[in-house]
Amino acid sequence: MNLIDLILIAIYVIGISGLIFNKNNIINILIISELNLGTLGMLFVLASVELNDILGELSGLYILTFTAAESAIGLAIVVILYSKTGIINIRHLNKLKG
Amino acid sequence: MMFLFENSINMIKYSIYLVPLIIMILLSISIKEDSNRMMLLFKSLKLTIILILVLLTIEEAIYVKLNGHLIKTELITFVEYILLVVSYLIISMFEEGVKEGRKTKITEEALILMYSSLIGMLISMEAHNLITLFLSLEITSICFYILALNKNSRKVSIEGGLKYYIIGGIASTIILLGIVSIYKNTGSLMYTDILVIGMERIGNYQVQMGIALIVLGLIIKLGVAPFHGWLIDTYEGTGMLMTFYLTITQKIVTIIVLINLYKNLITYLNIEVINKGLLVLILVTLIVGTVGSLRQQKVIRFIAYSAIVNSALLILFFVGNNTEELIIYSIYYLINYIIGLAVLINIIIGVVKTKNGGNIEILSELKNIWLNNKVIGISLIIVLIYLAGLPPFTNFISKIILILPLIVEGKIYITMIIFFLTVGIMIYYMNVVKIIIIDKKQEVGVETYKMTKGGSITNIVGGIIWIIISQIYLDEIISIIKIIVAIN
Numbered sequence: 382m383n384l385i386d387l388i389l390i391a392i393y394v395i396g397i398s399g400l401i402f403n404k405n406n407i408i409n410i411l412i413i414s415e416l417n418l419g420t421l422g423m424l425f426v427l428a429s430v431e432l433n434d435i436l437g438e439l440s441g442l443y444i445l446t447f448t449a450a451e452s453a454i455g456l457a458i459v460v461i462l463y464s465k466t467g468i469i470n471i472r473h474l475n476k477l478k479g
Numbered sequence: 480m481m482f483l484f485e486n487s488i489n490m491i492k493y494s495i496y497l498v499p500l501i502i503m504i505l506l507s508i509s510i511k512e513d514s515n516r517m518m519l520l521f522k523s524l525k526l527t528i529i530l531i532l533v534l535l536t537i538e539e540a541i542y543v544k545l546n547g548h549l550i551k552t553e554l555i556t557f558v559e560y561i562l563l564v565v566s567y568l569i570i571s572m573f574e575e576g577v578k579e580g581r582k583t584k585i586t587e588e589a590l591i592l593m594y595s596s597l598i599g600m601l602i603s604m605e606a607h608n609l610i611t612l613f614l615s616l617e618i619t620s621i622c623f624y625i626l627a628l629n630k631n632s633r634k635v636s637i638e639g640g641l642k643y644y645i646i647g648g649i650a651s652t653i654i655l656l657g658i659v660s661i662y663k664n665t666g667s668l669m670y671t672d673i674l675v676i677g678m679e680r681i682g683n684y685q686v687q688m689g690i691a692l693i694v695l696g697l698i699i700k701l702g703v704a705p706f707h708g709w710l711i712d713t714y715e716g717t718g719m720l721m722t723f724y725l726t727i728t729q730k731i732v733t734i735i736v737l738i739n740l741y742k743n744l745i746t747y748l749n750i751e752v753i754n755k756g757l758l759v760l761i762l763v764t765l766i767v768g769t770v771g772s773l774r775q776q777k778v779i780r781f782i783a784y785s786a787i788v789n790s791a792l793l794i795l796f797f798v799g800n801n802t803e804e805l806i807i808y809s810i811y812y813l814i815n816y817i818i819g820l821a822v823l824i825n826i827i828i829g830v831v832k833t834k835n836g837g838n839i840e841i842l843s844e845l846k847n848i849w850l851n852n853k854v855i856g857i858s859l860i861i862v863l864i865y866l867a868g869l870p871p872f873t874n875f876i877s878k879i880i881l882i883l884p885l886i887v888e889g890k891i892y893i894t895m896i897i898f899f900l901t902v903g904i905m906i907y908y909m910n911v912v913k914i915i916i917i918d919k920k921q922e923v924g925v926e927t928y929k930m931t932k933g934g935s936i937t938n939i940v941g942g943i944i945w946i947i948i949s950q951i952y953l954d955e956i957i958s959i960i961k962i963i964v965a966i967n
Contacts, residue, residue, distance in 0.1 A: 393656065400649060407641070414648040421655045428663040437662060440610050444655070447617050451651075454624050455644055461628070462637050474638045 385427060393420045407462070407469045411455045418448040486545075495534070499527040500594060507587050514577075520590050521574045527594065528567045531601070535559060547669055549605040554964045555735060558810065559601060562731050565817060566597055568938070569724045575935060576720070576828070585720075589629050593724065596622035600728060604735045607743070609658045609668040609693075612736065616654070619732065620647050620700070627713050629721055639716025646709040650699040657692030660685050670743040677748050687750050694740065694753055701733045703794070704764040707787045714783040719838065722779060723824050726786045727817055734793055734813070738806055741797065757797045762896060764791035769903035773910065776841055778827060781911070782820070785866065788904055789816050792881060798893075799884050807960055812877045815949075819866045819874065822942030826859050829935040842914055849915050858943050860912055865946050867908030868901065873949045 396417040403409050422444040429437025463469055503523050510516040540556050543549070570593070573585050599618030606612040624647060628640035662668055664685045665676040677686050702710035714722045745753060764787060772784035793813060796805035827839055830848055839845060849856035865872040878901060885894045949956060 393652075397649070397652075400645070410645055414645075414652070417648075417652045418655070421652060421659055424659045425662065428659065431663070432666045434666055436668060440658075440662075440668075443610060443614060447614065450621055451617075451648065454621060455648075458624075458628065458637070458641055458644055461631055462641065465631070465637060466634055474641065 386424065389420050389424050389427070393417055396420070404471055407459050407471060411452055411459070414455070415448060415452050418444060418451070422448070499523060499530065500591065503527075503591060503594070507591075516587065517577055518574075520587055521570065521577070524570055524590055524594055525567060525574075528563055528570070528597075532560070532563050535563075547671065548608045548611050549602070550607040551605050554738070554806070554810075555604050557960075557963050558731060558735050559604060561814065561817070562597075562600060562604075562728065565727050565731075565821075566593070566724070568821065569720060569727075572720055572825070572828070572935065572938070585629065589626055592622040592625055596626070596728070600732045603732055604739075606736075607670045607739070609661065609670075609673075613651070613654060613658060616700075616732075616736075617651060619728075620651065623647070623725060623729075626721060626725065627717050630716065630718060633716070636716035639713040642709045643713040646699065646706070650696045653699070654693050654696035657689040657696065660689035660692065664689070670739075674744055674747055677744070681748070687748060687752065690740065690744055690748070690750060691753050691756075694737065694757075697733050697737060698757075698760065698794075700729065701790050701794070702729075702787050703760050703791055704767040704787065705760075707764070707767065710787060711780055711783040714786075715777065715779050719779060719782075719824055719828055722782065723820065726783075727820070730786075730790055730793065731813065734809070737794065737797070741802065746802065754798055757794060758893065761791045761795060761798070762893075762900070764788065765897065765900035765903070769900060769907060772907045776843075778840060778842055778845070781842060781907075782823075784907075785820075792878065795881050795885075795897075798890075800888055801884055805881065805884060807957070807964055808877065808880045810964070811957060811960055812874075812881055815874050815877050816866075818942050818945050819862055822858070822862045822939055822946075823866065825935045825938045825942070826855060826862070829855075829939070842911060843918065845911065845915050846918065855939070856915065858939060860915065861943065861946065863908050863912050863915075867905045869905065871950070872946060873953065876953060 396413045399413045400410060403413070422441040425437045425441045425444065427437075429435065429441070459469060466473070503520060506519055506523065507516055510519060535556060540551070540553050542551050544551075570590075573590075577585065596619045599615050599622065603612055603615035603619065606615055624640065624644050627643045628636060630636040631640075658668070661673060664680075664683060665673050667673060667676070673686070677683070680686070699706045714725070717725065768784050768788035768791065772781055772788075775781050775784065793809050793816075796802055796809050799805050826848065827845075830839055830851075839847075845859070848859055861872075865874050868874045868878045882894060882897055882901070885897075
């Protein structure tokens with residue numbers, strides 16, 4: 382494990398903790414999930430360079446496609462939420478409790 | 480050249496799943512009248528599922544396709560049949576609701592998404608390559624994010640869908656992290672290669688950590704405690720029938736993927752972390768499911784809690800050593816659970832308030848079924864006792880054969896704890912029976928109810944007949960499953 386891997390894993394951990402501790406905005410969540418998936422795609426590409434194998438780069442491309450699809454759905458959910466209620470704040474989403 | 484030809488033949492074979500989808504979309508655009516379009520979509524979806532069933536019976540039960548990316552065994556074929564039959568049943572229930580004008584909200588887009596998610600599930604059950612597995616799981620979950628929003632006029636539904644989206648995103652990144660960790664250390668994504676390289680370096684903790692992370696992600700998607708809060712909220716937001724679809728399909732797919740991982744990798748690599756960790760999670764889930772469901776008022780939250788408890792029982796095969804037997808028993812338990820839940824949901828949906836046309840939502844309203852129609856009331860009580868696992872019914876035996884093999888392996892204390900917790904599960908099912916029979920009728924807000932006729936009645940009768948017949952031919956059913964799955 383070299384330095385770049387460590388940095389990328391640190392970014393991933395920061396993203397996960399951001400998801401857990403963020404209590405303000407839904408757009409933040411969308412950006413963080415995008416960041417996490419991008420980091421993992423980068424890890425795939427790095428591993429493929431290390432192993433001299435094309436499979437990892439292909440997987441990175443697949444992950445990019447998937448990320449685009451998922452963030453589109455997330456944005457759609459936010460748009461529905463805003464048009465129905467007029468808020469995009471997590472604090473006001475308190476109708477359901479576990 | 481021959482290789483290319485074979486691959487293109489395979490491509491055509493797989494795109495046969497996509498042709499009906501394209502036809503459906505074209506038809507749905509071309510017809511102007513709403514009700515006709517809906518009925519045409521329902522019919523084409525049913526025909527598509529029948530087409531896939533016929534294809535399953537025609538082609539061979541065991542095969543290796545696309546350079547080993549897809550491998551099918553008898554077990555997977557059998558579970559694919561179960562999945563397709565269940566989704567046919569659910570789609571026909573939706574059709575029934577639309578015909579009778581009930582408040583089962585379904586749109587054309589949701590139907591097409593159900594079909595796409597079905598294809599994703601079929602691929603992910605056969606996948607023997609990690610990136611294929613990941614992509615097919617994501618086809619399914621992207622469809623599910625939208626299906627969870629199908630009542631998007633309510634704020635509750637949007638909130639549940641958003642929670643599902645966030646947790647699903649976290650789970651898929653965790654699975655992906657595991658896949659990266661495995662790829663970096665072995666240089667391959669195929670199960671067989673990973674097994675060979677992993678056996679050489681048996682002490683390599685990074686491969687083991689990768690597999691453990693994949694299992695963790697799958698378990699978050701299954702909704703095992705302590706990752707269960709999102710599941711209950713999501714199910715409360717969607718309707719009753721969509722909840723039925725989401726729980727059953729998610730369970731079937733996740734369990735088969737876990738069985739694939741277990742049979743191909745985990746048994747050979749001796750990963751004890753997964754076994755011990757899963758045991759703790761199962762015990763926590765049983766406690767949380769039992770305690771949490773006692774204070775619920777809504778029917779749908781009750782069903783959601785029963786779903787997480789049952790998913791904990793279904794992954795018990797991970798803990799034992801004699802897995803081949805236990806896999807058959809958990810498949811048998813799964814079939815029993817599906818039939819019980821189908822009858823329960825049919826009864827609850829079949830009863831409609833005459834004033835505003837809505838379904839039963841609160842548990843105390845279930846008493847009106849007993850007061851209106853004694854036959855349906857008795858079958859409701861039979862189903863509740865069956866799901867609870869009380870001795871005259873088959874579910875008792877299907878639970879006990881899941882738990883008893885742990886005693887043989889010497890894990891006596893754990894088995895005793897699980898037995899105590901199954902008593903807790905019985906308590907909360909019997910609590911509902913108590914509400915139905917003994918509790919007094921609520922005077923405030925009493926409304927009149929009526930039973931609707933039609934296909935739901937045949938489902939109820941069929942389920943009750945299975946509940947009674949399956950006790951008589953118990954040994955035969957288990958041995959038939961053993962023969963189909965080809966494990967002795």
